[in-house]
Amino acid sequence: MRQPTVRMTNVRVRYGRSEALKGISLDVHGHEILAIIGPAQSGKTTVLKTINRTIDDVRGAVVTGSVEVDGxxxxxxxDVFALRRKIGMVAPLPVGLPLSIFDNVAFAPRMAGLRKRAEVEERVERCLRQAALWDEVKDRLDSLGTRLSGGQQQRLTIARALSHDPEILCLDEFSIAVDPVTTMRIEDVLKELRHRMTIILVTNLVQQARRLADRTAFLLNGELVEVNTTAAIFSDAAADRRTCDYVNGIFG
Ligand SMILES: Nc1ncnc2c1ncn2[C@@H]1O[C@H](COP(=O)(O)OP(=O)(O)O)[C@@H](O)[C@H]1O
Ligand SMILES: [Mg+2]
Structure with missing residues (x-):
């Protein structure tokens, strides 16, 4: 069997005294969509931070166990920047740079040394198309990204995350600030992208996991209660009572 794209083994994270992850072991396979569900504060964002090592930027955070990316x-x-180029990260709220739409997407490729105008243009167009935003912005690439609607800005964030050709795309509750129509459009985008990359989808919407994910992991209070095929997690056969209760909306 091929090695997993991400392998977490007994990962513990403490922020000062409180333990946010209590020994998580979890594999993410190549070209799957893995959803991570669980109530607020269960450690979902912390999992993503250990993968791209943005946890390094949190003062007082202590990580033990191991996280492997491609072995x-x-x-x-x-080279932590090389690691982060491998991993596209989409935050809950769109964080556009105060730049034009074009420059938002061109920023990372230029930083990585892409210089030829035609190549940069090609990259920008491809990423905007993949994020299902191209048709809406192609005639105003020079206007400010921050002028776009919330839903468009979230898609611009996805285009930026794609601009450095990541192998893994992580999304952290992307739909929190976008309307349902945009959410469905972005879900369609993810269905296309799954053929090209591995996707880790942290979501507060259990039905979103059900619609999109090949496998689903349920986190609760820093513990991985269960990971299984999405079909199993959403069937009566979920191994843990707490998983059934959560996906059926009984708590959380
Ligand atoms: N920078 C931080 N400093 C201290 N505690 C934190 C920090 N970030 C997260 N936590 C705590 O870690 C736990 C898990 O948080 P988080 O990973 O953000 O969960 P989720 O994304 O599931 O809401 C929570 O109890 C939260 O309060
Ligand atoms: Mg979070």
Missing amino acids: EDVRRVK
């Missing part, structure tokens, strides 16, 4: 322990990685 390499992320803590041994010397």
